[in-house]
Amino acid sequence: MEALTLRGKQRLETGRRIRLAACAAFGREGFSSVRTHDIAIEAGVSHGCVFAHFKTREALIAAVVEDVVVRAANLVRHELRVARSATEVLHTHLAALAEQEGLYAYIVAERRTLPAVVQARLTEVNSGVASYLLEALERELGDAPLKVEPHFAFNTWLALVHYYLLNRDLFAPGRSVLTDRAGELVRNYLAMIR
């Protein structure tokens, strides 16, 4: 029984190492460029071992992206459980994405190649952030209307974030663009829509 437990622990630890290695590799080079062979080397396991834990390359990608997206969703949800201002909602969103900024940039750039469940999860998380933002704006604006339709207000925010993210080499070379430019993004975005 004890041996089984130990084996189970080792299996979990190996799976964790593979996920971490994959997360780092995808974050550096994107999903399409990284081979499972490279991930195996980075994790210090055999190539076959990767497939013993994840049946397909797609399953590994789904697991890694799911980790990142769910973690970001949980961070946002945890921070925003009590009513916050629109400014706080947006800063919280940026901080959550900045935790895995490189990987998130590739998720945005290669979204259409990702498994359907991952794409759906991303949509779910974005709608969650949109709800927090729109509720905060409604509280702050009272009867005054937004300058644009609600979904367009959120999509404009995402468009800005994604533009800076995909061109982060121009805006914050070698640094986190979502951290560096957070104040500028939030301030100017809110001035545009309110």
Next chain:
Amino acid sequence: MTSICIACGMPMECARDHALGDLAKPYCCYCANEDGTMQSYAEKLANYTAWIVSTQGLDPAVAHRQAATILGELPAWRDLASSHA
């Protein structure tokens, strides 16, 4: 202790998050009807789709597919989702 709503995946951190404030109910207040019963799959799918459309403006058919995919991952709907997708 935090549990996850079987119908929408929302973490339920306190009694208030559970349907009717009842910790024994494995689904959240947003997935419950007024009488505390759990919404049906069809209702949940329609609500989830409408939520995605209203917050992001996605094409309704795309939003419907994505909502079905999300619900299909949850314990309450795993078996049902494939037949409704």
